Amino acid sequence: MENFKIMEKLNVFAKITFFIGMLALAIGSGSSGPPKNEVLAAKYGVSESEASACMAIFEDNVEPVLDWISKQSGFLGFGKKDCSDLRKEISDFNGVENLLYALRNELESDDQEFKEYLEKQRWAAIAQAQEDQEKAEAEKAKAAQLEKNIATAIAAGINAKNVAVSAEVYEAACKRDWQACANNGDYINIHGGPSSKYSCKSEAEKYAKGEVDWGGWLTPNFGSYRTGKSIHTDGTIILIDDAAKFQNGFGAMLKTTTYCQINVRTNNIIQVFFD
DSSP states (O other), X not given: OHHHHHHHHHHHHHHXXXXXXXXXXXXXXXXXXXOHHHHHHHHHTOOHHHHHHHHHHHGXXXXXXXXXXHTXXXXXXXXXXXXXXXXXXXXXXXXXXXXXXXXXXXXXXXXXXXXHHHHHHHHHHHHHHHHHHHHHHHHHHHHHHHHHHHHHHHHTGXXXXXXXXXXXXXXXXXXXXXXXXXXXXXXXXXXXOOGGGGGHHHHHHTTOSSOEEOOOTTSOTTOEEOOSSHHHHTSEEEXXXXXXXXXXXXXXXXXXXXXXXXXXXXXXXXXXXXX
């Protein structure tokens, strides 16, 4: 019987291995094909070595260049340019993009039309730089105003929600300083609550008479709290857990509501008590 189980497991493993192998083969065969230089050579009627050279020089712009090369006129091939020739001319045209423009419009670097094109490009670049600068300055001013508004809200303390010019400002103030949170709910949901809440479980276990079942790592322990404004009235908040089970004196696991009171100013646990 044991041998049969082993053989059955081996058979399943072999099937899985075969399936993975066939899947890899299908993916590999789907992505296979002739090299790009071969495809481009056939498409534009150039040699594969010329296509490779053009790919190395012009990368993503290779096809417009090959198209131009394939359409050149000349007597018995004399006077025709290849990618090596064009590479030498890139500096004359002030960059690849300008060279491509000249090729598309059959212009030389010293043609008046091309010079006018370059001048338009120069003024367009100046205008774009000015626009970018103005945008950056506007964003900087906006950020500075936001910081000023947040500071004003924080200074208002419990009244931050009423003083804040927007919900965005209030939430930023509450997140940055718990004293700007209007109530316990915002302190937990916006500010994030006390970091010592992660110690509530270990503190509660000190009072356990036996084992404690917190319900697994997916269970949100101490996920609720007492509402109100206790963070401002007495500087504390009470977190509540109603998922844990504590072992009683008879060994039975009983669901227990656990309370963890925390000082929000010092971030220390004040007490843990149970229902």
